[in-house]
Amino acid sequence: MKIFIIGGHGTIGRKVAAHFQPHHEVVIGGRTQGDVLLDMTDSASIEQALASVGPLDAILCIAGEAKWDDFDQLSEEDFYLGLRSKLMGQVNVVRLGRKYLNSGGSITLSTGILADDPVLKTTSAAMVNGALHSFVKAVDLEVENGIRVNVVSLGLVEDAYEKYRDYFPGHNPVPMAKAVNAYVRSVEGKGRGHVIRQYE
Numbered sequence: 001m002k003i004f005i006i007g008g009h010g011t012i013g014r015k016v017a018a019h020f021q022p023h024h025e026v027v028i029g030g031r032t033q034g035d036v037l038l039d040m041t042d043s044a045s046i047e048q049a050l051a052s053v054g055p056l057d058a059i060l061c062i063a064g065e066a067k068w069d070d071f072d073q074l075s076e077e078d079f080y081l082g083l084r085s086k087l088m089g090q091v092n093v094v095r096l097g098r099k100y101l102n103s104g105g106s107i108t109l110s111t112g113i114l115a116d117d118p119v120l121k122t123t124s125a126a127m128v129n130g131a132l133h134s135f136v137k138a139v140d141l142e143v144e145n146g147i148r149v150n151v152v153s154l155g156l157v158e159d160a161y162e163k164y165r166d167y168f169p170g171h172n173p174v175p176m177a178k179a180v181n182a183y184v185r186s187v188e189g190k191g192r193g194h195v196i197r198q199y200e
């Protein structure tokens with residue numbers, strides 16, 4: 001398979017890329033490093049990247065940001081960061097990406113536990129994660145050419161645990177092998193329109 005991983009140099013993305021690299025052709029996309037540079041907040045940049053790497057068998061987006069802060073500190077513009085990056089960035093990866101996929105290909109997006117179990121300072125991040133879960137279920141009803149769309153929703157992963165543990169009291173870190181397998185299920189399984197949750 002030819003697999004394009006947006007965010008393939010990130011904390012989670014690099015482990016997912018390392019899993020697929022031995023047996024597949026993996027192309028890594030990122031904002032500042034990778035085989036192809038793109039900014040997922042800009043649909044023209046997404047399209048340009050896809051046109052340069054396609055045709056593809058799988059697209060994984062393991063990227064996207066949202067502003068974390070107390071609700072009463074978040075401005076309207078702060079909310080737009082999450083809407084433009086994590087939400088519309090990933091919606092655009094599906095909207096544009098399906099044209100560059102071979103028949104039967106797959107698109108895998110990324111959200112997280114905040115959709116189901118938010119912690120303090122995450123009104124924006126939780127909101128976009130929840131929206132993406134609904135988006136994936138709805139787009140699955142309409143996407144053609146045998147293309148499957150799923151989203152992986154992870155808890156705080158082991159490799160990010162030290163950095164973020166204080167935000168997640170009592171949460172158990174998700175082992176990286178389990179995090180990687182959630183993406184493998186989406187790419188190599190036959191499921192579609194699924195929210196693949198891996199919270200422990």
Ligand SMILES: NC(=O)c1ccc[n+]([C@@H]2O[C@H](COP(=O)([O-])OP(=O)(O)OC[C@H]3O[C@@H](n4cnc5c(N)ncnc54)[C@H](OP(=O)(O)O)[C@@H]3O)[C@@H](O)[C@H]2O)c1
Binds near residue numbers: 111
């Ligand atoms: N870490 C966790 O425990 C965890 C748990 C659940 C969900 N998630 C979600 O999973 C995703 C990846 O998390 P992570 O911890 O691996 O993040 P990370 O280490 O910060 O890596 C993010 C990757 O995405 C790329 N990226 C960010 N903004 C981009 C943009 N506008 N255009 C193109 N590429 C962009 C980054 O590229 P550059 O480095 O070049 O900027 C980097 O390669 C995030 O959406 C995060 O919210 C994370």
